[in-house]
Amino acid sequence: xxxxxAVLLENEAGALSRVIGLFAQRNYNIESLTVAPTEDRxxxxxxxLTEGDDEKIEQVTxxxxxxxxxxxxxxxxxGAHIERELMLIKVRAEGNGHxxxxxxxxxxxxxxxxxxxxDSYTVQLTGPTKKLLAFMRAIGETSILEVVRTGVxxxxxxxxxxxx
Amino acid sequence: xxxxxxxxxILIRALQDEGVEQIFGYPGGAALHIYDAIFKQQKVEHILVxxxxxxxxxxxxxxxxxGNPGVVLVTSGPGATNAxxxxxxxxxxxxxxxxxxxxxxxxxxxxxxxxxxxxxxxSRPIVKHSFIVKTAKEIPWLVKQAFYIAKSGRPxxxxxxxxxxxxxxxxxxxxxxxxxVSLRSYKPALKGHSGQIRKAAVALLKAKRPxxxxxxxxxxxxxxxxxxxxxxxxxxxxxxxxMGLGSFPGNDPxxxxxxxxxxxxxxNNAMHHADLxxxxxxxxxxxxxxxxxxxxPGATIIHIDVDPASISKVITADIPIVGPAKPVLAELxxxxxxxLANHPFDKSSxxxxxxxxxxxxxxxxxxxxxxxxxxxxxxLLPQQVIQAVYRATxxxxxxxxxVGQHQMFxxxxxxxxxxxxxxxxxxxxxxGFGLPAAMGVQFAVPDATVVCVTGEGSFMMNMQExxxxxxxxxxxxxxxxxxxxxxMVKQWQDMQYGGRYSHSTxxxxxxxxxxxxxxxxxxxxxxxxxxxxxxxxxxxxxxxxKDKLVFINAYVDPDEHVYPMLVRGxxxxxxxxxxxxx
Ligand SMILES: Cc1ncc(C[n+]2csc(CCOP(=O)(O)OP(=O)(O)O)c2C)c(N)n1
Ligand SMILES: [Mg+2]
Numbered sequence: 103x104x105x106x107x108a109v110l111l112e113n114e115a116g117a118l119s120r121v122i123g124l125f126a127q128r129n130y131n132i133e134s135l136t137v138a139p140t141e142d143r144x145x146x147x148x149x150x151l152t153e154g155d156d157e158k159i160e161q162v163t164x165x166x167x168x169x170x171x172x173x174x175x176x177x178x179x180x181g182a183h184i185e186r187e188l189m190l191i192k193v194r195a196e197g198n199g200h201x202x203x204x205x206x207x208x209x210x211x212x213x214x215x216x217x218x219x220x221d222s223y224t225v226q227l228t229g230p231t232k233k234l235l236a237f238m239r240a241i242g243e244t245s246i247l248e249v250v251r252t253g254v255x256x257x258x259x260x261x262x263x264x265x266x
Numbered sequence: 267x268x269x270x271x272x273x274x275x276i277l278i279r280a281l282q283d284e285g286v287e288q289i290f291g292y293p294g295g296a297a298l299h300i301y302d303a304i305f306k307q308q309k310v311e312h313i314l315v316x317x318x319x320x321x322x323x324x325x326x327x328x329x330x331x332x333g334n335p336g337v338v339l340v341t342s343g344p345g346a347t348n349a350x351x352x353x354x355x356x357x358x359x360x361x362x363x364x365x366x367x368x369x370x371x372x373x374x375x376x377x378x379x380x381x382x383x384x385x386x387x388x389s390r391p392i393v394k395h396s397f398i399v400k401t402a403k404e405i406p407w408l409v410k411q412a413f414y415i416a417k418s419g420r421p422x423x424x425x426x427x428x429x430x431x432x433x434x435x436x437x438x439x440x441x442x443x444x445x446x447v448s449l450r451s452y453k454p455a456l457k458g459h460s461g462q463i464r465k466a467a468v469a470l471l472k473a474k475r476p477x478x479x480x481x482x483x484x485x486x487x488x489x490x491x492x493x494x495x496x497x498x499x500x501x502x503x504x505x506x507x508x509m510g511l512g513s514f515p516g517n518d519p520x521x522x523x524x525x526x527x528x529x530x531x532x533x534n535n536a537m538h539h540a541d542l543x544x545x546x547x548x549x550x551x552x553x554x555x556x557x558x559x560x561x562x563p564g565a566t567i568i569h570i571d572v573d574p575a576s577i578s579k580v581i582t583a584d585i586p587i588v589g590p591a592k593p594v595l596a597e598l599x600x601x602x603x604x605x606l607a608n609h610p611f612d613k614s615s616x617x618x619x620x621x622x623x624x625x626x627x628x629x630x631x632x633x634x635x636x637x638x639x640x641x642x643x644x645x646l647l648p649q650q651v652i653q654a655v656y657r658a659t660x661x662x663x664x665x666x667x668x669v670g671q672h673q674m675f676x677x678x679x680x681x682x683x684x685x686x687x688x689x690x691x692x693x694x695x696x697x698g699f700g701l702p703a704a705m706g707v708q709f710a711v712p713d714a715t716v717v718c719v720t721g722e723g724s725f726m727m728n729m730q731e732x733x734x735x736x737x738x739x740x741x742x743x744x745x746x747x748x749x750x751x752x753x754m755v756k757q758w759q760d761m762q763y764g765g766r767y768s769h770s771t772x773x774x775x776x777x778x779x780x781x782x783x784x785x786x787x788x789x790x791x792x793x794x795x796x797x798x799x800x801x802x803x804x805x806x807x808x809x810x811x812k813d814k815l816v817f818i819n820a821y822v823d824p825d826e827h828v829y830p831m832l833v834r835g836x837x838x839x840x841x842x843x844x845x846x847x848x
Contacts, residue, residue: 266450
């Protein structure tokens with residue numbers, strides 16, 4: 103089962119390496135990981151995508167909590183939440199017909215063309231992972247030159263917040 | 267007036283303010299400012315070891331005997347890496363320890379400087395937490411946090427890595443030591459959940475075939491009295507893990523012995539057939555559960571542990587209780603007393619249960635095996651050596667051990683009366699632990715009788731410390747169960763590899779231990795027969811040699827195996843009981 107964990111972490115040197123080390127050491131996998139400081143500069147927030155059944159995720163959560171620098175852990179997939187990922191994708195865009203079709207597809211997916219050359223577009227796209235994958239399918243593998251994805255960031259819906 | 271101190275002096279002052287009396291260490295370039303600060307004061311005594319691994323085991327033994335963190339000081343690079351085995355040993359057994367490793371100066375970190383090693387990185391998976399010092403000013407705060415984290419919750423080792431520039435004697439800073447510490451990201455449980463405890467009490471009252479399974483957490487949490495109280499109130503049988511031995515009196519009629527890999531026939535069977543298991547401060551280690559899929563099929567499991575991550579890690583608990591053993595057991599006791607008013611114990615079922623346990627004990631208990639073996643073998647048996655030592659020390663000694671058959675014989679045949687009395691590397695199984703651990707105990711409790719039960723293989727892994735023992739006049743009694751082989755390895759090769767002794771023997775390459783010990787200024791005696799053994803043990807523990815280190819080199823039957831032994835992949839009731847009989 104796919105799980106999205108939100109982790110509040112002391113914003114200190116070495117803290118992130120402990121989180122990553124824990125996953126390696128305990129043989130848990132990390133599908134994607136995003137991290138940046140929050141509005142409180144002393145805290146970082148991580149969104150970590152992993153796989154596992156309830157028991158496994160309980161263990162992961164407990165072990166994360168055991169790290170001294172981890173302040174809070176929340177399994178976002180347990181409740182209603184929002185997931186977003188940003189992708190920068192460079193695609194081959196040659197010949198008028200092809201370029202227009204690409205542009206249309208891009209608009210359908212609410213992407214933005216952020217750079218243009220005579221042979222390529224660079225498109226910025228945000229959304230849930232599913233949408234990014236659908237976009238890649240829509241333009242076709244052969245058109246894709248380069249893909250950069252940030253990994254998923256997540257936040258709970260409604261008034262619920264992850265705080266100290 | 268505020269005091270102005272250098273980083274090195276601040277470190278040592280902070281240790282003084284933390285109440286540290288002894289530290290175990292070994293100097294080197296990056297640590298020399300710190301060593302100079304040690305030289306200029308008297309309150310913290312530094313013990314000079316012969317190998318940094320031994321320093322960590324000494325600090326570990328010190329901590330296990332007292333409950334207070336042991337402190338280690340090593341230099342950068344090889345000093346730090348030599349400490350790794352001891353840190354891992356402490357980590358696996360949840361022992362509070364502070365390891366101060368010197369580091370190359372900040373300006374050369376990352377350049378592969380002489381004796382640079384990434385100690386924080388290397389030690390990360392085997393520490394509870396670690397710090398690298400950025401400026402001398404933060405040293406008091408880091409030391410304060412280190413001790414607090416090491417001791418509280420589930421204890422563990424902490425590394426403080428100190429780059430040399432932060433200990434510069436020419437840079438002075440104001441010193442003050444923080445009074446208290448509180449961390450927003452670290453809040454260990456201080457008591458258990460009352461609702462869960464009440465649920466546990468109700469389950470205990472309904473039990474027909476209960477057993478209390480108590481581990482090292484009872485010792486660490488100083489909950490021995492509370493454990494005894496619950497056992498008395500319930501009348502339930504009690505088994506201990508290897509780490510928990512001593513938390514319940516080994517001679518008590520309610521004690522059914524150790525469980526697990528080399529546990530007693532009665533305890534493993536009682537576990538397997540139990541309908542209720544009260545696990546306290548134990549972590550369902552694989553040496554205990556055997557095959558988790560076949561583990562205690564009919565049992566409701568109550569699991570008390572201070573570390574939530576230990577609960578339901580291997581075996582799912584029906585009633586988990588997160589909290590320190592002491593307050594949880596005390597509350598459980600009170601809760602039981604309250605519930606007893608409207609629900610008595612199932613007396614007749616309990617009687618029948620004890621009868622069954624008695625039958626197991628009579629059929630294959632340890633003493634039974636002893637009687638049989640005594641008559642069969644002309645040679646000295648390792649079990650007899652432990653029993654002789656038990657008698658000579660009236661069961662009161664601190665006993666440390668190394669790892670191997672001798673460790674299991676000590677665990678089985680020395681009946682420990684109190685927590686902290688039995689000190690061994692249960693989790694990591696570190697050969698070479700026994701002697702330095704015994705030294706740490708002797709430093710902590712100078713007047714106590716301290717016995718190190720070892721095997722010749724393990725002993726040779728840290729015997730350089732005999733020199734340290736000479737320097738500090740440590741009167742340890744070392745009991746070498748000399749089977750002239752890596753006995754435990756050999757036993758597995760007997761049982762699983764058709765007796766092919768691949769690299770487990772070295773019979774003709776062993777030293778003359780008596781001469782070896784004497785060269786270090788110690789006493790040593792050899793025993794080959796039961797009569798010799800009695801004489802040697804009497805002498806070793808006599809008043810004349812009370813202040814001396816004495817080594818007993820007991821040649822024991824090299825073909826002896828440790829039994830019972832769990833059948834690999836089986837349940838707890840599946841045991842091999844003697845050679846050739848499964
Ligand atoms: C550092 C280390 N290396 C290897 C082992 C694997 N090992 C476990 S027991 C054992 C044999 C120990 O021999 P000895 O100390 O003579 O004890 P005996 O079993 O003979 O009583 C070995 C090699 C270990 N536990 N620790
Ligand atoms: Mg041996």
